[in-house]
Amino acid sequence: MTYRIGVDIGGTFTDLALFDDAAGTAITHKLLTSPDEPSRSVLAGVVAIAQSAGVQMGEVSAIAHGTTLVTNAVIERRGVPTALVTTEGFSDVLDIALERRYDLFDMRIAFPRPMVPRDQRLEVCERVRDDGTVVTVPEREALEAGLAELIATRGIQAVAVCFLNSYANPANERLVAGWIRERFPDLYVSLSSTVFPYPREYERWTTTCMNAYVQPIVDRYLARLEDGLGELGFTGKFLVMSSSGGTLASSIAREFPIRLLESGPAAGALMSAHVGKVLDERNILAFDMGGTTAKGCIIRGGTPIKRYEMEVARVHEFKGGSGLPAKIPVIDMIEIGSGGGSLAGTDERGTLAMGPRSAGADPGPACYGRGGQRATLSDANLLLGYLGAGSFLGGKMALDEDAAGRAISSQVADPLGVDLVEAAWGMHEVINEDVARAFRVHASERGIDYRRSSMVVFGGSGPLHGVRVARKLKIPKVICPAGAGVMSAFGLLSSPPAFEVVRSRQIAIDRLAPSDLAEICAELEAEASGVLVAGxxxxxxxxxxxxxxxxxxxxxxxxxVSLPDEDPQSLRDALPQLFDEAYAAIFGMTLPGRPIEILNWKIEAYGPLAATHETYRVLQEPEGTSVLKRNRKAYFPEAGGFVDCPVYDRYALASGDSVVGPALIEERESTCVLGPADLLTVDPFMNLVIEIR
Structure with a gap:
């Protein structure tokens, strides 16, 4: 028997899925995240799901893990004291940045603080020309003296080595790294020529500083996890999800923790693409909402859009340029601070405000009964009847409706002068509009019309809000997959091992021999493949x-420009046409006769998909013999307010069944809210396919 476990940590809940590859079945589990020590909830969840499946840990062949640890550490500045070693005269690059105002008319414009403060930057006399020629070799004595002082006065634990032209020749960076590791063996060292060797120094250095900043905490976290799993008897492969949509061996994740940004959400986006492929839906808007954040990803032609830069810790949520750039391969997503734990209140104008801060798992929303006093989106959804007080997490976690009412009354209804139901509905609708607005901006920035797409909803809160968000966006169809509440964990188990190598090597096409193209590709392919072989x-x-x-x-x-899957040596003559086609697809024109050059080389090595079945059947017994569990008062303003709404047991629905809204479809990890007149059909793969009417 072959069993695999996927674990996705969120700000509020930790989601798990266990795949039985022989039987093609899956078991799911969800528990509150332990924010003080996330590894504790991971280990507890692994034990719980293995016991529920009757599986011994020694029978588990692999565990794949997605985490928000890196993202949260950068946003909340919870990394370690980090030093920057850089070329003399260039230590202010992190402050100068791109010399670009992201809002021309904001007189109080603010920028994110650099990851490394100015008094923790050390300049060394070194120089490499842009053609890779070494002009000046750094001096060891001055370097070691400067670092020793920073360690003594600033408690430095990590070092980012970032030289001006190291992308062209990393010799000086490697020399300095060797000295540091020999003299200060306890320091973590990151090189810009290794993390992401691109020519633009601000983006490259910022990315390297972030990598160094979080490397010690990621290393220790993964070590605790692996030790804990070993004590439980696990002897299989431990994999970590990367932001680009592939799994990495733990050793690579420790070396390049910056590649774990958006780790869990990337798995959800890949799983959405897989759902679309199975259903022959090539254009998808993936919508993931959990307890802390909401994420959106556009999938075109069955493949999520991929980028090589993202922004972290934006000062303004929707303004590009207001965050720190991270140059890494990443699935292109929009993320906003809207989730089940989003805190409600009033802003300086006296109007309703939701998020981006969240109640998290501790103490959590008021309705959790764990000491939380702040009103949240989950409290509103409970009062509106969308969540059942006795059926949350399959009845394992009772919700306190009175506590939810008290919190919303005191913090929203009373300050706004409205009744309790109006306040709860306002909270629900503000979140819907915030998500819809974020998706509109994200799609328009990429020139994509999403109105002929289908929406795949998942996460604990995604099915609660998906239909209303889709209606605002004029999306005609919503798909709620089986196990939607833990779908990112499913994605972790359906993602291939992958690693991408990027190098900057500028060369004009007319100077590129066919053998040059093949040799450069072969060099990078060997490096990328070597990482997978080692894993x-x-x-x-x-x-x-x-x-x-x-x-x-x-x-x-x-x-x-994507190259065809052919021998690189035979592609040399096709490069101008391939470039013209890619250029025209973006700009609608080409510039005939202009010289063309290659700047960056991107090689991705990927292995086979771990999943052995196209879909996995979720094992969960219905609560009773009837599809209809009960009726519950739920709020639908289109129907005049509260209506006696049928509540269906998702696990009792069969392929071909249909439901007309308003209705609630409950499963252990989430609830799907169906609006009035909307039509739900259960497809052969047990997905809920909803037609918006």
Whole structure:
């Protein structure tokens, strides 16, 4: 028997799924996250789900883990004291940034603080030309003296080594790293030429500083997890989800923790693409809402959009340029602070405000009965009848409706001068509009019309809000997969091992020999494949994707060109046409006769999918013999207010069943809210397919 476990940690809940690959079945579990020590909830959840399946830990072949640890550490500035070692005269690059105002008319504009304060930056005399020629080699004595002082006065635990032209030749960075590791073996060291060797120094250095800033806490966290799993008897592979949609061996995740940004959400986006593929829905808007945040991802042609830069810790949620750039391969997503734990209150204008701060898991929303006093979205959904006080988490966690009412009355209804129901509905609707607005901005920035797409909803709160958000966006169909409440954990178990190598090597096409193209690709392919082989992937099972960043000579920015799966040596003559096609797809024109050059080389190695079945059947017994569990008062303003709403047991529904709204479909980890006249049909894969009417 082959069993695998996926574990996705969120700010409020930890989601787990156990796959039985022989039987093609899945078991799910959800528990509150332990924010003081996340590994505790992971280990407790693994034990619980294995026991519920009757599986011994020694029978589990792999555990895949997605975490928000890196994202939260950067946003909340909970990393370790970090030093920057940089080229003499360039220590202020982190402050100068791009010299770009993200809002021209904001007289009080604010920018995020650099990851490394100015008094923790150390300049060394070194220089490499942009062609890779070493001009000046750094001096060891001055470097070690400067670092020793920073360790003594600032408690430095990690170092980011960032030299000006190290992307062209990393020799000086590697030399300095060797000295640091020899003289200060307890320091964690990150090199910009290793983390992401791109020519633009601000983005490269900021990314490297973030990598160094979180590396010690990620290393210790993964060590605690692996030790704890070992004590439980687990001897299989431990994998960590990356932001690009592939799983990494733990050793690689420890070296490049910056690649774990958006780790869990990436798994959900990949699973949405898989659901779309199974249902022949090629264009998808994936909507994930949990207890702390909401995420959206646009999937085109069956593949999530991918980027090589994201922003972290934005000062303004929807304003590009107001955050810190991270140059990493990442699935393109929008994330906002809207979730079940989003705190409600009034803003300086005296109007209703929701989020972005969350009650988290401790103490959690007022209705959790764990000491929380603040009104949250979950409290509103309980009062509106969308959540059942006795059926939350399959009845394992009772909700306190009176506590929810008291919190909303004192913090929302009374200050706004409205009744309790109006306040709760306002909270629910503000979140819906916040999510819809974020998706509109995200899609318009990418020039995509989502109105002919279908929406896949998941996460603990996604099915609660998905239908109303889709209606606002004029999306005609919503798909709620089986196990939607823990779908990111499903995605962890359905993602291939993958690693991407990126190098900057500028060369004009007319100077590129066919053998040069093949040699450069082969070098990078060997590096990327080596990472997977070290993680246990058979070399003959590894496949390669090749992409080039190209531009017309003299331009400042480049266009990504995907290369066909052919021998690179035979592609040299096809490069101009491939570039023209990619350029025209974006700009609607080309510049005939202009010289073309390659700037960046991107090679991704990926292994086979771990999943052996197209879909996995969720094992969960119905509560009773009837599909209809009960009726409950639920609020639908289109129907005049509270209506006697039928509540259906999702696990009792069969393929081909249909339900007309208003209705509530309950499962252990979530509830799907169906609006008046909307039509739900259960498809052969047990997905709930909802037509918006």
């Amino acid at each position: 246990g992937v058979a070399r003959d099972a590894i496949r390669i994707r090749r992409r080039l960043d190209m531009r017309y000579s003299g331009q400042g920015y480049e266009v990504e």
